[in-house]
Structure formats: structure tokens, C-alpha cells
Amino acid sequence: MNARSPIESKADGFTLTDQDFEAIAQFAYKHFGLAMSSSKKPLVSARLARRLRKQNVLNFKDYLARLNGPNSDKERSNLLSLLTTNVTQFFREPHHFETMRKDVLPDLIKKARKGGRVRIWSAGCSNGQEPYTLAMIIQDMCPEVNRLDFKILGTDIDPVVVQTATAAKYPADEIAQIPAEYRKYLPKLDADGRLPESIRSMVTLGVLNLIEPFPFKGKFDAIFCRNVAIYFDTATQQKVWQAFQRSLVPGGYLFIGHSERMSGPAAQHMKTAGITTYIHTPSGGDAR
Structure with missing residues (x-):
């Protein structure tokens, strides 16, 4: 042997x-x-x-x-x-989207309708299902959203998956994962099979490395970064959590993956608000 x-x-x-x-x-x-x-x-x-x-x-x-x-x-x-492994789907980990629908978006929609600026970031957006899921929910709650200053940013370190997200073409088995109440938007698929312009126009996509300084001037009302930090060691995770915390408006929400936990200096400013869900509390929170 x-x-x-x-x-x-x-x-x-x-x-x-x-x-x-x-x-x-x-x-x-x-x-x-x-x-x-x-x-x-x-x-x-x-x-x-x-x-x-x-x-x-x-x-x-x-x-x-x-x-x-x-x-x-x-x-x-x-x-x-x-x-790395890009595992993603529409409405993945649906409890986060339910929190958005019930607890986060009503106030953000009011803010936008009053002329305010609203920004949501899908960090590690992979093939784009996450930001487009958010766009469907928002459009369902606010049909006039495309006339408001309400935008979603989707970024990923991998330019290949960003290209897929930009194309916005998904096979029938992935579209079937979308709940029936949101599929009403999908009969309007473009002739080439892309998601409708009304959904795509809400989302801006780009390549971004989370371990490098963020290039944004404005802050976000909500950030999704789910099942990305599992690839990082503790020190890198904590740097990324801090960068997200600094990029959120006071009261802004951060959603992370089901196997991830907030830790390090950022935890002093993030309050637990549900399953792997945190609220930015500049005066200090109770994240755990």
C-alpha cells in the first residue's frame, strides 16, 4: 500500500x-x-x-x-x-425580507415620499437575486418608487457574477422561487428574457472588494451582507463590521448571514433587532 x-x-x-x-x-x-x-x-x-x-x-x-x-x-x-461558492436565490432567508417589509421599508418609503434620499446596499450580491428581490418588495409597497430618490446598490468582488447580475436573466426554476404575489411583475419580462426595466432601473451594480476602503460619500439606510464574512477570519470580519457600521445612518439596519455574528468594536454601536439583524445605535447597543 x-x-x-x-x-x-x-x-x-x-x-x-x-x-x-x-x-x-x-x-x-x-x-x-x-x-x-x-x-x-x-x-x-x-x-x-x-x-x-x-x-x-x-x-x-x-x-x-x-x-x-x-x-x-x-x-x-x-x-x-x-x-468561493456563489449560492444564492430569490428571497433567500426570507425572515430578513419580512423584517424589511414590516419594520424597515414603511419608514423609508415615507422618507422618500417627503423628498428624502434612501439607499440600500446589497454587499456580496452574487448573481443579483438579492438586490432584485429588494426591488420587487419595494415596488410592490411603493408603485411610484422609480420617481423617488430611492436606490439599491449591489456589489460583489467577483466581476463574473456582477456581469450575470447586470444581465438580469434567470432560468425558470429560479423565477419559480419567487412568491406568487411578486411574480405579477415578471410577465413583463423583456423580449430577451431580462427582468423588467422597472425592477432593473432601481438597482446599480458594480465590483467592490470589502476589505478595501469603501468609496462612498453618502450613508446607507440598510445594508445586506449575508454569508460573505464566513470566508474571513475574525480580524477581517471585525474590520468589515466596523466599516459597515460607519456606513449606516443612525437607526440603519444591517442584515448578515445565518451563521455569522457581530463582534468587535462595531458591536458597541449595533443593537440586536432579530435573527442576524442589527440596528445602528451610535450611542451604544447590545449586539451579541
């Missing part, structure tokens, strides 16, 4: 050494904030081996050189897509 070397992981004819894995892990942490333990080594080996074969790269060292070489932006995006 042949024993596999403890410092190597083989997949598809390629060998990922501990040194190679550590170099890839450090690269992913530096550029994307991704924290990868050694338990991820077999997964990384399997996923990257397929990429190396497709690109006719001979080994992981050459692949790392390509990641650090000129014109590497596209390959870095491919690496990010390989190291």
Missing part, C-alpha cells in the same frame, strides 16, 4: 505541496480577505488542477507567477471564483 506524502496533495496529475498551498492561501488573504485553513487543501488542489490543465500551466508555481504577473486581473477573478 502506497502512503501519500503528508506535504503533498495530488489532483488531476498536479501536485500541490504545503508550500504551494501556503502561497495560494496568502495570496487569497492579501487580495480577497479569504481565510483558508489547511483543511481546504484538497478542495483547492482539485479546483485549481482543473484550471491549470485548461490554461496549459505546468505546475502551481507557474500558476502563482501568472497571478502576480502583468495583466493578471482576469486570472485573479478566476481564482476567486474557484475558491
Whole structure:
């Protein structure tokens, strides 16, 4: 019986050494904030081996050189897509959208109808289902919303999924996930199968890395960042929570993933308001 070397992981004819894995892990942490333990080594080996074969790269060292070489932006995006999983759907974790509908949006709609500015951010929007879900709910509650200063921003670090979100085309099985009361907007699909302009026009999409300084001048009334921080270590999570807290208006809401928890300095200014839901309280809260 042949024993596999403890410092190597083989997949598809390629060998990922501990040194190679550590170099890839450090690269992913530096550029994307991704924290990868050694338990991820077999997964990384399997996923990257397929990429190396497709690109006719001979080994992981050459692949790392390509990641650090000129014109590497596209390959870095491919690496990010390989190291993360984009699992999303319309109305995912519906309790958050129910909180928005009942507790958050009525006041925001009143604010907008009085001429106020309202901004909601879907951070880590993946293929776009989250910001478009918000747009459907808001339009249902406020049919004249497109005449108001009420906008949704959707961002993701991965330009590939941002392109998908911008296209706003979804297969029938994903559309079927939308509750019947909101599907009334979807018979108006464009001829090319895109979501209606009335929904798309509410959403602005772009590429943004959450571990870098946010470029926004204005603040947000609500931020969704769900199942993104699970890829970060504790220190990076706490920096991101602080950045979100500073980006919220007083009384603004933050929605995070079901397995994520608020911690660090930001917790002093965020009050628990439901399941993985927090309110910005500048004078101090009781987040836990």
C-alpha cells in the first residue's frame, strides 16, 4: 500500500505541496480577505488542477507567477471564483425580507415620499437575486418608487457574477422561487428574457472588494451582507463590521448571514433587532 506524502496533495496529475498551498492561501488573504485553513487543501488542489490543465500551466508555481504577473486581473477573478461558492436565490432567508417589509421599508418609503434620499446596499450580491428581490418588495409597497430618490446598490468582488447580475436573466426554476404575489411583475419580462426595466432601473451594480476602503460619500439606510464574512477570519470580519457600521445612518439596519455574528468594536454601536439583524445605535447597543 502506497502512503501519500503528508506535504503533498495530488489532483488531476498536479501536485500541490504545503508550500504551494501556503502561497495560494496568502495570496487569497492579501487580495480577497479569504481565510483558508489547511483543511481546504484538497478542495483547492482539485479546483485549481482543473484550471491549470485548461490554461496549459505546468505546475502551481507557474500558476502563482501568472497571478502576480502583468495583466493578471482576469486570472485573479478566476481564482476567486474557484475558491468561493456563489449560492444564492430569490428571497433567500426570507425572515430578513419580512423584517424589511414590516419594520424597515414603511419608514423609508415615507422618507422618500417627503423628498428624502434612501439607499440600500446589497454587499456580496452574487448573481443579483438579492438586490432584485429588494426591488420587487419595494415596488410592490411603493408603485411610484422609480420617481423617488430611492436606490439599491449591489456589489460583489467577483466581476463574473456582477456581469450575470447586470444581465438580469434567470432560468425558470429560479423565477419559480419567487412568491406568487411578486411574480405579477415578471410577465413583463423583456423580449430577451431580462427582468423588467422597472425592477432593473432601481438597482446599480458594480465590483467592490470589502476589505478595501469603501468609496462612498453618502450613508446607507440598510445594508445586506449575508454569508460573505464566513470566508474571513475574525480580524477581517471585525474590520468589515466596523466599516459597515460607519456606513449606516443612525437607526440603519444591517442584515448578515445565518451563521455569522457581530463582534468587535462595531458591536458597541449595533443593537440586536432579530435573527442576524442589527440596528445602528451610535450611542451604544447590545449586539451579541
